[in-house]
Amino acid sequence: MKAVAFFGKKDIRTIDVNIPKVKEDGVLIKMKACGICGSDMHVYNSDMLTEDSTKLIDDYRIIGHEFTGEIVEVGKNTAGFKTGDRVTSVHNKGGMAEYIEIPGDRLKNLFKIPGNTSLETAATLEPFCNPMHSFHMREPGDNETVAIFGAGIIGLGYLQIVKAYTKARTIITDISELRLQKAKMIGADLVINAKEEDPVKKIKQLTGDTYVRYQKKTAGGCDISIDCAGIPLTLLQCFEVLKIENGTLIIASIFEDEIKIDPNMIVFKYMSILGSMGYYDSETEEAFGLITGGKVNRDILITNRFSLNEAAEAFAVQGKSGESVKVLIVD
Numbered sequence: 001m002k003a004v005a006f007f008g009k010k011d012i013r014t015i016d017v018n019i020p021k022v023k024e025d026g027v028l029i030k031m032k033a034c035g036i037c038g039s040d041m042h043v044y045n046s047d048m049l050t051e052d053s054t055k056l057i058d059d060y061r062i063i064g065h066e067f068t069g070e071i072v073e074v075g076k077n078t079a080g081f082k083t084g085d086r087v088t089s090v091h092n093k094g095g096m097a098e099y100i101e102i103p104g105d106r107l108k109n110l111f112k113i114p115g116n117t118s119l120e121t122a123a124t125l126e127p128f129c130n131p132m133h134s135f136h137m138r139e140p141g142d143n144e145t146v147a148i149f150g151a152g153i154i155g156l157g158y159l160q161i162v163k164a165y166t167k168a169r170t171i172i173t174d175i176s177e178l179r180l181q182k183a184k185m186i187g188a189d190l191v192i193n194a195k196e197e198d199p200v201k202k203i204k205q206l207t208g209d210t211y212v213r214y215q216k217k218t219a220g221g222c223d224i225s226i227d228c229a230g231i232p233l234t235l236l237q238c239f240e241v242l243k244i245e246n247g248t249l250i251i252a253s254i255f256e257d258e259i260k261i262d263p264n265m266i267v268f269k270y271m272s273i274l275g276s277m278g279y280y281d282s283e284t285e286e287a288f289g290l291i292t293g294g295k296v297n298r299d300i301l302i303t304n305r306f307s308l309n310e311a312a313e314a315f316a317v318q319g320k321s322g323e324s325v326k327v328l329i330v331d
């Protein structure tokens with residue numbers, strides 16, 4: 001079967017491997033759609049997270065974990081699933097391949113897709129669980145202001161959840177006009193193109209600009225800032241736009257570089273900093289409920305589709321924020 005393997009930095013190839021054998025208690029899925037995750041991009045760009053993000057098949061590192069498909073075979077002791085079930089997966093790896101084998105102890109990470117939801121739409125579930133977790137770590141109130149740095153699939157997903165659940169004022173910044181257009185469609189109160197204007201200055205103009213004792217930098221007026229970009233500049237901007245006291249910074253991204261920060265800013269602003277990675281099972285169910293219930297429109301975030309044979313090009317396009325939000329491999 002065709003599968004997408006990681007060979008080294010910026011080296012993704014579509015290769016031929018054996019179709020895995022279904023286990024006694026497992027299932028075999030025919031893949032229909034598989035998203036390229038931000039973590040897959042870290043593998044691709046810098047060879048970090050490689051073991052965590054790939055599955056060994058015939059000694060090749062097969063990438064992809066945001067997949068959906070149809071069950072084509074079950075083992076003789078498999079419970080809960082049958083041939084023909086349409087499913088979406090979280091936590092399981094090896095998704096960019098024609099077939100994916102899931103053993104019995106991992107079936108709990110498969111969710112049946114209801115008839116009203118397409119296989120492509122359902123493939124956006126996994127990267128919707130992460131922002132659901134971020135949201136619940138510190139839920140914004142209706143009168144609060146939230147600043148989102150980075151309008152990729154995570155930042156936009158977080159925006160969708162904040163809009164679905166609260167009346168909080170939302171500000172989002174990015175350098176991609178395409179991604180900011182999506183933020184407008186979702187209903188962001190303010191979008192800032194950081195290529196055209198300084199987001200910190202703009203946010204302070206809107207939310208407040210207050211002296212912080214012993215500090216050279218003033219404070220903005222945001223109750224929550226969330227980094228969904230994973231670059232040192234945006235993280236520093238997140239620190240700065242938070243209000244003078246008791247703001248919450250959520251870090252929801254992975255960084256390829258180390259960063260120098262001034263801890264005094266955290267101290268004198270009594271800041272809380274939360275790291276958000278992963279999600280609980282209950283949050284997966286909640287996120288899937290919002291998708292299948294039509295409470296959020298995930299389809300607008302799917303911007304590009306490529307076949308398994310075109311995987312190298314798909315990764316290149318996913319790396320261009322001006323051209324893509326979520327790239328899917330479809331088969």
Ligand SMILES: [Zn+2]
Binds near residue numbers: 038039065066126127
């Ligand atoms: Zn993912």
